[in-house]
Amino acid sequence: MLKTFKIGGVHPPENKLSAGEAIVTLPLPEQVIIPLSQHIGAPAVPTVKKGDHVKAGQVIGQAAGFISANIHSSVSGTVVNIEAVTDASGYPRPSVIIQVEGDEWEESILQEAEKKQPSDYTKEEIIKAINAAGIVGMGGATFPTQVKLSPPPGNKAEVLIVNGVECEPYLTADHRLMLEHGEELMTGIQLIKRALGVERAVIGIENNKPDAITHLKQLAAGIPGVEVCPLKVKYPQGGEKQLIKAVTGKSVPSGGLPIAVGAVVQNVGTVYAVYEAVMKHKPLVERVVTVTGKSVKKPGNYLCRIGTPIARLIEAAGGMPEDTGKVISGGPMMGKAVTSTDIAVTKGTSGVLLMPESESQRLPYRNCIRCGKCVDVCPMGLEPYHLMLLAGENMLEALEEEHVMDCIECGSCMYTCPAHRPLLDLIRLGKNRTGQMIRARKAAKN
Amino acid sequence: MSKLTISLSPHVHGGDSIEKNMYGVLIALVPAFICSVVFFGWGAITVTAVSVAACLIFEYLIQKYLLRQKPTIWDGSAMITGVLLAFNLPVSIPLWIVVIGALVAIGVAKMSFGGLGNNIFNPALVGRVFLLISFPVQMTTWPTPQGFATTDAVTGATPLAILKAAMAESEADAASSATAMAEQAPRTMSEILSSQGISMSDMIYGNIGGSLGEVAAIALLLGFAYMLIRRIITWHIPVAIFATVIVFSGILNLADPEQFAGPLFHLFSGGLMLGAIFMATDYVTSPMSHKGMWIYGVGIGLLTVIIRVFGAYPEGMSFAILIMNGFTPLINRYCKPKRF
Structure with missing residues (x-):
């Protein structure tokens, strides 16, 4: 019996069209747009100005505070401008625009990994390298990694859980990374284990990637304290709380962090970035992005520099299909529909999905028939139909009582609703406003 | 390339719909309907047909002329109400009583609360109980199963x-x-x-003896199994x-x-x-x-x-x-x- 999480969940068609396509390095674009806020927390402070010449790997934005991350130039060239540019979320964000000239890297960055063992590095060295490299959670949440690796006092990490679930339909970037860079991942895992001081690491992989499970199991066989945990396919297993539940059987309490049950979760992309940061002194300036869609000519997985406009990725995959009705940054369940193909790849961009026009429009919504299916599928045990009503009436206290802040915005409710009701649209709004209310209340108390 | 659509996630839908669920329930009711026809003959067909037709017509008229909405009679819910109301009636019921039952079920129990999704009480049952209280004699005269036999119906007790x-x-x-x-x-x-x-x-x-749809337990259980498999x-x-x-x-x-x-x-x-x-x-x-x-x-x-x-x-x-x-x-x- 394969492990999985217990409450709710759905089974959207997997559509992993690009699972068999090896990672291809994308040619350098002519220009990159690097937002100074690619993470949760405070935007980085720019350290370059218009006209400056930068090298790949050079810091162009300094982390502003504890929950923030450094931003590096992903290319060599000239800073054309620093201005607000619309990102995937639809908001203008201050960004550094760089005209690409050649491919000159910072001297400190190594092309080959250091001939050292993970045990040669101290905890401090590892965390310092991660901090300097501007690494954030690459599964999409983009939470600064060094914060996760520095548990608050009184909490002790017991297990590192590596997220190789990739439960979003269509996306295959993590899958390919596990297949093609298994050795590096093993090194990265050992480095993070040292940084956390934990004895055990578990790689959670859904059973629809048997090749990755076999490959990593073989690699892990020789390493003490690293194991692979195959999981039953169920969305949203890649959600942090769901994955911890599936792997350890423990439930992270409402409002709590994974560390409350002794767990730290890192996405495989993040682990790879940690490997590069420590062993090659290489900052997070590139990532693997899946470009896919039912009408896409050559769905594939591309290693591209941060700041690359997604139009370049779409060109590489055979161009924009005629029938495209929606361009999504990320997967179909949690990704963001973008306003144009000029937006740039950021640290959290896991995929670019081109949806045909026929699948781009929502059907009109109808009366709630109170079937309770949204309640059945909610992985957090909430009542989406009720939260939607409360959010529509702006009843924030009631929303808080009904634990709207626990919602992980996975979209299972809306995916399931037979009346096609915009459950998550309103719940998101309600959650946002309730969060504001809670923060205002806390601020008033202090 | 046409214009890009912007909407919030999720961008895919499981394909479930009100119709799929409602018509699924109707399919699950088919075995019981076949049994009722076998046991009670043509009467089962007429009572069910009149009940369904009346429910659909009342829903259409109320939506179109009283509530001034776009009628949604083909979502299957009114049909289920019609079938279930019929299944709760004896085969010998005068058809005009069936029509009254349908009016109470759809008009009073369903549409006056705001239509599908808003009613507090099961429409078919409200219709049935209304008839039971208003027409106790007709509602408790139970012909024993005769199939399509041409002899006069024999009534018996349940x-x-x-x-x-x-x-x-x-x-x-x-x-x-x-x-x-x-x-x-x-x-x-x-x-x-x-x-x-x-x-x-x-x-x-x-x-x-009994009402149309209630007599064959095995057929109803078959419908139950079907609805469970379809996850209705x-x-x-x-x-x-x-x-x-x-x-x-x-x-x-x-x-x-x-x-x-x-x-x-x-x-x-x-x-x-x-x-x-x-x-x-x-x-x-x-x-x-x-x-x-x-x-x-x-x-x-x-x-x-x-x-x-x-x-x-x-x-x-x-x-x-x-x-x-x-x-x-x-x-x-x-x-x-x-x-x-």
């Missing part, structure tokens, strides 16, 4: 009515003379039934009702087998199967969480047996469901799903 009468008889006996009671040969409930020529297998296959409903409500009825009537039966019929009799008689599988599970009027479903199902089971055994009516399923429908908002308020 198993539950037989039991009710027997219980009243023995109580009257006890009141009239204590000595007569002592001399009387003890009669258990199963003996009473077999003296009327009704066996358990008749009840399972539907060869008994979950098992909680029907199983809670069955379990409660078995346990409660079993306790009564153990306490006094002469006075109270056994659990299997209660399970396979009257509208219990039809009610538990198709009426109590109505999306709109039943609780949302599994815990709530259990409370609701146990309540229906208890009330049904109480009304059957101690109440004035031989059958209590309709009343039990309607009473628990009234509790559904309260149950939803206090029964939250298991949180992460």
